[in-house]
Amino acid sequence: DTAVSQTPKYLVTQMGNDKSIKCEQNLGHDTMYWYKQDSKKFLKIMFSYNNKELIINETVPNRFSPKSPDKAHLNLHINSLELGDSAVYFCASRPIAGLQETQYFGPGTRLLVL
Amino acid sequence: RKEVEQDPGPFNVPEGATVAFNCTYSNSASQSFFWYRQDCRKEPKLLMSVYSSGNEDGRFTAQLNRASQYISLLIRDSKLSDSATYLCVVSTVAAGNKLTFGGGTRVLVKP
Numbered sequence: 001d002t003a004v005s006q007t008p009k010y011l012v013t014q015m016g017n018d019k020s021i022k023c024e025q026n027l028g029h030d031t032m033y034w035y036k037q038d039s040k041k042f043l044k045i046m047f048s049y050n051n052k053e054l055i056i057n058e059t060v061p062n063r064f065s066p067k068s069p070d071k072a073h074l075n076l077h078i079n080s081l082e083l084g085d086s087a088v089y090f091c092a093s094r095p096i097a098g099l100q101e102t103q104y105f106g107p108g109t110r111l112l113v114l
Numbered sequence: 115r116k117e118v119e120q121d122p123g124p125f126n127v128p129e130g131a132t133v134a135f136n137c138t139y140s141n142s143a144s145q146s147f148f149w150y151r152q153d154c155r156k157e158p159k160l161l162m163s164v165y166s167s168g169n170e171d172g173r174f175t176a177q178l179n180r181a182s183q184y185i186s187l188l189i190r191d192s193k194l195s196d197s198a199t200y201l202c203v204v205s206t207v208a209a210g211n212k213l214t215f216g217g218g219t220r221v222l223v224k225p
Binding site: 041090105 | 148156157158159160163199201212213214215217218
C-alpha cells in the first residue's frame, strides 16, 4: 500500500545511454517533485509539477526532461547519461494547500553511471 | 553561502543522554520550517514541523529563532533508534513552496 513509489529501485548503466525513472503517488496530491541526492548527501530539488504543470525548474541540464501524464505520475527521462549523474533520485508529493503541508518521499532510485 | 547550513557531525551520544543541534538559514523570507529524518539508504521522512512558539513531540523539541535565523532540535533520553541523519528544511512561498534542505546532521546513539 505504498504512498509514493518509484521504479526502478536500482539502475546501473553506461555513459551515453538514455534512461527513465517512473514515479507514482496514490495520495491524491496535486504537486510532485524530483530531487537529486549526491554522494555528499545534499538533497537538491530538480523539478516540481502541480497538476501536470511545471512550476519549478532548478538549473538542471536539459538532458533531464520530466513528464507528467497525469497528476498521479511524474516520470524523469535522462538523455546521454554522464558519470556525474550518479546519485539517488527521490520523487516526492505534497497536497497543495497550506504552508505546513509536508512532502512524502518515494524510496529513491539509485543510479550508477559507469 | 548555502541557503541552509548544518553541522554535519557526527554527534556521538550515549544512550539516555540529551543532544541538541542547530541549523541556520539565509533567506529571511522563509516561512515554514521542518525537521526531517533520514536513515541510511532510505528516503527522508518528516520528523516534525517547527512553529514560531516552539513545539514538542515526545522526546523531541524544536525551536525557531527568526531574528537570528536559526532552528534547533533537541532530543531527550536518546534511544539507539534515534541514530540517523537529521535534515533541516526551509520553505519559502515566493519560491513556489520549494523545500530547501540542509546537508544534515548525523547523530549516532551508542549503548
